[in-house]
Ligand SMILES: Nc1ncnc2c1ncn2[C@@H]1O[C@H](COP(=O)(O)OP(=O)(O)OP(=O)(O)O)[C@@H](O)[C@H]1O
C-alpha cells in the first residue's frame with residue numbers, strides 16, 4: 001500500500017477497553033460465563049440467572065456469595081483490578097476461575113452495567129451505576145447482583161454478528177448447564 005503513513009498515536013482509554021472487550025466478550029453466553037465464574041469465586045451457594053432476548057436485552061446474575069464492600073465496588077469495574085491475585089506467586093497458585101481483573105471492565109465498556117452488592121458485615125447494600133459511577137444505598141441480603149443491559153449497544157459492528165435471540169439463548173443455557181454440572185453443590189435457577 002502506498003497511502004501516506006499516519007503518525008503513531010496512543011489510543012484513548014475508552015477505545016483500549018472496547019478493543020480489549022472483544023477478547024473477553026464474543027456473545028451473551030460469554031457474559032453469562034464470566035458472571036457465573038464470579039459468583040462461584042465469591043462462594044455462592046445459590047445463583048439466579050435472568051435473561052431477556054437471548055441475553056442481548058438483559059443478563060442478570062444474582063448470588064448469595066461474599067459480596068463486595070461499598071468502597072471497592074467502583075474498583076471492581078476498573079481494568080486490571082482483582083481481589084483474586086496480588087503477585088506472580090499467587091498467579092502461579094491461583095485457585096479461582098478469574099484472576100485477570102478484566103471481565104467486569106470489559107462488559108462495562110460495551111453494555112449498561114449495574115452492580116448491586118452487600119458484603120458480610122455491611123449495614124446495607126449499594127447499587128452502582130457503571131455508566132455514571134453514581135452509587136446509592138439499597139436493601140438487599142448479603143451477595144451480589146450484576147445486571148448487564150443492551151449488550152454491544154455502543155459497538156454496532158459487534159451487535160451485527162449476533163445470531164437470533166433463540167440461538168444466543170441456547171448458547172447461554174449451555175453455559176449455565178456446564179457450570180451447573182461442574183458444581184452440583186450450588187443451586188442454579
Ligand atoms: N459476584 C461477585 N461477588 C463478589 N465479588 C465479585 C463478584 N463479581 C466480581 N467481584 C469482585 O470484582 C472483582 C473484579 O471482577 P472481574 O470478573 O472483573 O475480575 P476477576 O474475576 O478478578 O478476573 P477475570 O477478569 O479473570 O474474571 C473480582 O476480583 C471480585 O473481587
Ligand SMILES: [Mg+2]
Pocket residue numbers: 034037038098099103104
Ligand atoms: Mg471474573
